[in-house]
Amino acid sequence: MLRIGILGAAGIAPAAIIRPAARRSDVRVVAVASRWAEPAQQFAERHGIDRSYGDYSGLLEDAEVDLVYNALPPSEHAKWSIAALEARKHVLCEKPFAMNTDEAAQMLEAARSTGYRLIEAFHDRYHPLSGEIDAVKASGALGEITMLRADFSSSNPFDPASLRHDPRLGGGSLMDLGCYPVHWVRAFMGEEPTVRRASATLNPLGADLSVSADMQFPSGATALLTSAMVERPQHLNSSLRVTGAEGSLLVNNLVFPSRGHSITLSKKGLDRTWTVHGLETYDHQLEAIVRALESGTQLPTEGTDCLSNMAVIDAIYLAAGVSR
Structure with a gap:
């Protein structure tokens, strides 16, 4: 039985951990912690969780927690992931992993020194769709890769009270959304890109509402990455287009493929679409x-x-002139 404790009574937790655990017989969510006792207790009662804590340290001291799901804002990822590792817990940390590369390095060192696992919650990477994309690349059907175009944009109007719009908490479209396209293009190419140029539009608090980045891989392929928090209601796009010397690939809805997605391979004037x-x-x-x-x-x-x-996220912000 894998016993999970949740750091942060966050809105993402039911979909990300509570409901998946409930669908299994070998996993159980046993505890939740918040900064205050009452919200933690209410969250626990609402989701049938045995124990609640009004501080994060209490959960880390719980001997019956094997893995900590860190659902706190990005500004708290490093501190509490390291604390959990040092408390002899494995950690599943929500994306984006940290506030910057320096914090990420400290987190990895803590995992290395303690011997406990530290995993970033890019949930989409574990869906069979990702394996299918990898298989298309491995088949050679596209030929030499020349260009990638990746976008994740979603309806999220500016709200000064939202952590997703507060740069101090790790808000911004690149941190919240664009970290996915960065991961897609890196995973597809199996290489680390160089950021050639980037631009951003900022909200009144200084967090990016949109980002565009032009990157190049060592093999010569280029990539255009975009992310945006848009005003339009119900807008959601998460797509990857790959162009090669012999064909192209278009994948729609990489982030939530179970809600409907498509894969289209175009080659020699013919399109094949499947799921x-x-x-x-x-x-x-x-x-x-x-x-x-x-x-x-x-x-x-x-x-x-x-x-x-x-490191790529940091480089995009630097090229865009966004102070963090």
Whole structure:
């Protein structure tokens, strides 16, 4: 039985951990912690969780917690992920991994020194859709890759009270949304890009509402990455287009493929469109974590991958002239 404790009574927790755990017989959410006792208790009662804590340290001292799900704002990821590792807990940390590369490096060092696992919650990477994309690349059907275009944009009008719009808490479209496209293009190419130029529009608090970044990979392929928090209601786009010398690939809805997605391979004037079967991304992520903890197998969203993704985010902000 893998016993999970949640740091932060966050809105993402039911979809990301509570419901997937409830669909399994070998995982149980046993505790939740918030900064105050009452919200933690209410959250626990609402979701059938045994114990609640009015401070984060209480949960870390709980001997019956094996893995901590860090659902706190990005500004708290490093501090409490390191504390959890030092308390001899494995950690699943929400994306983005940290506030910057320096914090990410400190987190990885804590995982190395304690021997406990630290995993970034890029849940989409564990859906069969990601494997299908990898298979298209491996097949050679596209030929030499020349260009990638990745976008994640979503309806999220400016709200000064929202952590997603507060730069002090790790808000901004690149941190909240664009970290996914950064991961997609890195995973597809298997290389680390150089940021050639970038631009951003900022909200009144100084967080980016939109970002555009032009990047190049060592193999010569270029990538255009965009993210945006838009005013339009119900807007959601998460797409990846890859152009090669012999064909192109378009994938729609990489982030939530269980809600409907498509893969289109265009080659020699012919289009083939298909989908892959899968559960919700969070179910696949939890399955991968359970198996990896049993076997010791490295996961694709832990270790140096976390550091490399954060390094690209830092480089985009630097090129865009966004002070952080």
